[in-house]
Amino acid sequence: MARKVNTKLQKKTILLVVEGATEQKYFSQSRNYERLQGINITPKLPKNSSPIHIMNEAIKNFDKNSYDSVWCVFDRDVCKDNLPKDFESVYQKATKIGIRFAESLPCFEVWFLLHYMIPNRHYETCKDVEIQLCKKIKGYCKESKWLERSQIYKILKEYQPKAIKNAKRVEQNNNDSETFNATFTNVHKLIEYTLGNSSL
Helix, strand or coil, X not given: CCCCCCHHHCCCEEEEEXXXXXXXXXXXXXXXXXXXXXXXXXXXXXXXXXXXXHHHHHHHHCCCCCCCEEEEEEECHHHHCCCCCCHHHHHHHHHHHCCEEEEEECCCHHHHHCCCCCCCCCCCCHHHHHHHHHCCCCCCCCCHHHHHHHCHHHHHHCCHHHHHHHHHHHHHHHHHHCCCCCCEEXXXXXXXXXXXXXXX
């Protein structure tokens, strides 16, 4: 039986400015898998993957006449210890004009891991997350060819409700403890928005 087309999203347009190939492949596959007809999700990969460059790219491309929303998707690991110069001012500028953020610490793979479990410890590096993720997804690899061949979005799709629930629980736990530097991701907000489950 063919999947139903999500018709209620026909007029929503979204621009994503992402950090790397992992995010680009994942969101491109989500658009195709979900058959999001009438929705324009554009994972735009900038030449420079620093958060500052990603935010400036989003600001430059921000146009309310073209997009209903613009999102920056990047990792917070580079911001944890040595905050890049002008990061806060550019972040505030982007937020003020309505740009939204899907951030992860230490990396986007935290979102993948949440499809299977809540992190049982703080992961200092992306490599730490990948080691745990490989126990759940055999042969997981960040290389574009593997991500494309394996159809990572399709692999994870059946666990998506669990991932969203887990992400919200982690977010609440971090809010309660006021520990910003804990492992986290809020990619679930972008997922819910693209699938029409949140108006934000």
